[in-house]
Amino acid sequence: MTSTRTANRVQAFLAERLPQRAGYQANPVQMAYAGSMTGALAQPGKLHFIEGDTGIGKSLAYSLALADWVARGKRKHKDKGRNQDIGRRAIVATHTRALQRQLLDPEHLELIAEYLALEGLPSLRVGLRMGRGNYVSPERLARSLGAPELATVAKDRSRRDEERTLAQWALETPGCLLDLETDALPEGVTLADICLLPQEPLPRALEEHFQATQSHDILIINHALLALDLVTEGSITGAQTPYALLLDEAGRFPDAAESILSEQLSLRASHALLDQLGIRAAHAWQELLNGWTTPSHAGRALPLSAPQREQLVAAFQTLRRAKPNLDAVSSTLAAEWHRLMAQADLMTMRLKDSPDSPLLVSHSPVIGLPSLVAQEPAAGRCLKSGAASRCTILTSATLSDMQHALGEAPSFDYLRGRLQLGTADTRLGLKASHPALRFGRMRFTLPDDMPPPLWQPEAGRYALSPTFCAIATRRIRSLSGRVLVLANAYSDVEAIRHAWPEEDARLTTHAPGANLNQIAEALDEDAVLVTPSGWEGLSPTRGDRAFWDHLVILRLPHPTPDPVLQALLEQQFMRRGSRSREEASKLARQILLKQGGIRATHKLRQGLGRGIRHPDDDVHVVILDPRFPSPRGAPAGEGLRQHAQSLGAIPPRFLKDYREAQTTWPGEAATSGRSDQKPMPDTAWGTFF
Structure with missing residues (x-):
């Protein structure tokens, strides 16, 4: 099936079938945008830049194009007597939760299913994987309910039905906090009080959910998870060739990638953890915190001085000698300790690699509290990694530099610069803009x-x-x-x-x-x-x-x-x-x-x-x-x-x-x-x- 024929099919659905639904009407700009999408999917190994104005219906247009591409590539093969999908997949990365929810809206999914049925194509599984902070922490929820563990709350007949239902929900489901009504929380407890922290182990139900999402035909994730997935060669999405990667709100990806791939270590938080664990090194870290807190440097980031490097190496050495009794503390504190040690190892390597290693001291805006920052400006590097074996599409209503007049070719200089893609880079594919001509x-x-x-x-x-x-x-x-x-x-x-x-x-x-x-x-x-x-x-x-x-x-x-x-x-x-x-x-x-x-x-x-x-x-x-x-x-x-x-x-x-x-x-x-x-x-x- 050629890209032209596929584009015509998607465009025909948007022009003829969609207007039959209440609240929808044919939009030539949406159809042109869908045509660019299918054209990009026919050119693997390239990075395509496709801008579509607000309100033209981008999410539905690219969802139909992706669904068509994935469904036409699905096939079965026998593996030890079982059918297994080995066909195409699509990963959609967004910046906002609101857009993720829009892509999973029942009416949106119904339109995709209707298109696939009309074309005689197989149905697809569409799933969502969010960052762990969007899911419930059973341990923290149990603590907010005044119990040692959630199983105790679920079995306690003397408790209110609302508390038992909440505990059962957290035990038996992945525990997505966006599905939780805040009225169901105990008084005075917020979602931030019960979310899963980075250092906590994954609950069983959530781990099973994450594993299941790796087999979804179309998987929706956020930009930060995408950056981690790219540098770990598909550990999060399980994506393998052939697959398509679409970044919506793509202009936000560089910041998200560089933030998640960088490390920041707060001296105050580190000292507090060492103090809680009863480690002698807490005294040395307190001296470091006091000596480096500089109000005159508030709001600034500065390279390490030679004396600071020596002090930092000594502080990390005290950590390596520490032997905390992790059996006597909560699993959360133990996980925080392991994370601190991993950060210390990373920054020690940065210090040894080169005296010019980009390790900085960032001072807080008000009183100059110090944090160590190991910055990793790797948005371009991680997105270009593996690009030759997939189709990569960047899209947004605000993708270009927006300095071109109507009808002029758009400039994507800003985003290309952030991704370290030169104008003559052979990996560059389609560059298109689809402004709304009459809309509102x-x-x-x-x-x-x-x-x-x-x-x-x-x-x-x-x-x-x-x-x-x-x-x-x-x-x-x-x-x-x-x-x-x-x-x-x-x-x-x-x-x-x-x-x-x-x-x-x-x-x-x-x-x-x-x-x-x-x-x-x-x-x-x-x-x-x-x-x-x-x-x-x-x-x-x-x-x-x-x-x-x-x-x-x-x-x-x-x-x-x-x-x-x-x-x-x-x-x-x-x-x-x-x-x-x-x-x-x-x-x-x-x-x-x-x-x-x-x-x-x-x-x-x-x-x-x-x-x-x-x-x-x-x-x-x-x-x-x-x-x-x-x-x-x-x-x-x-x-x-x-x-x-x-x-x-x-x-x-x-x-x-x-x-x-x-x-x-x-x-x-x-x-x-x-x-x-x-x-x-x-x-x-x-x-x-």
Whole structure:
């Protein structure tokens, strides 16, 4: 079956069969995107970049293309009298849990099954494997219930039915916490209190579940697990040739991979563990912690000095001589000890390999508490490993650099750079972008009298300005209907909550760890939701109507600078080009500034996409940050500069609406939002906030 014929079959389903269902209609852009997907699957050994705009139906299009490819490759063979599947498989890696849930939605799976049945293809098993922190820890749950083990709770007839049911659930199922209603938890206990920790052994039911997922035809995992799977040659997914790997939200993969493949050792946490185990080495680690805690280095990452290297080698040697009585402590503490020893061994090897080994001391932002970081910038290396024997597809609504006009070829320079893929790399395959041409409507308000969003109440600390909060809150309250306010941090949420009048009951704020989609679904028609977690993956429904009437961007989502990456880049430039530390530092800042600008543009595009989920949706977008370019050319204000790159976040089909945006607030006379508070300085680092 050629890729053209397969594409035609998938496209025919999207054009003819899908519109027969309520709420669906034919979308030429979705069909073109599906065609690119099937074209990529016909070219194994390549890395394909395929961008698809928000709302075109990417997840269904690539799910059908993958299902068709896997199903047509399934075959049976006899192995010792048993039938065994040895055909194709597909691995789908995402960044957000919300997208994973969307891919497993019953209606989504029903559409895939319907397509396979129409084509006379075999049915497929679709499964999910999440990180262990998303599953219950039987030991920690038993502790929260005041029992030595869960089996005791399950058998205790004197306990409430809810507690016994909870214990039985944790014993007999994999224990996915996303399936657990928080009301079922004991009072005062949160999901974070009972999740499986990295150092804990796998419960039997969860281990069996993980083994079972290795035989699923289509397996959904997250980016961090994918990175581990790639470097361990399929230990997590069990994927073998032939298989297809699709990364959705692919722009987030490099950060996730480099984070999970790096090691970080907190001196304070290590000392606390040694103290709990009663090890003499705790005293030496306390001295190390006290000596390396440096408030003047708060928020920075620095290479180890020669004396620090000597102190660290000595501290690791004291660990090797320690003989804790692990039989006398809990299995969790014993596992933490083994993990600490593994980290110590890794960092000892780094110290021995080379005096220039990228081992850094990262100091916490407030008081400068030290942690050791063994950074592993390996996103490109791990993704390219084994690429010749599979088909690799990277996709997202924000995959390109988004600086191209409608109809121009997109640039994927940022992501290619993060993956260390040159423009002439023979592993590069298809490069395509599929923008939505007509999908929804946006109306813009960009008031040009807003004050700076951040100010500096004390040295080394930035916060959402009280003046900005007061004006923002007043204007948000004047909006009627359902309002989504996208913040950058939970501290922003708290600042808005503090400025919100108590008598106004419209406000709902998102607490860390709470299920955001559930909160949104329960909102009244006139509610205001403020969250830092809704930029992507937030997709509540209200039939065919737009869920949000207004979408408010408090401030541009520029990421906080990573001091570890800054230090690593400085070291690389100093080693390779005989540059001075000052020159290397300046060059590193410029690179991180550019990368941060592209990441902010991606995130802003994703945030704007929360307002348009259906073809006829109509949303009012309010951008309160004065650093976003004004359509009238108004300056950003004293001490600030506008970020022209942010304009790339607006889909081309809405640029005309942006140019016609209101720049004064309806019903208000033009005012000056200038403040006598100290604004955020306009430095290279300042542009990240």
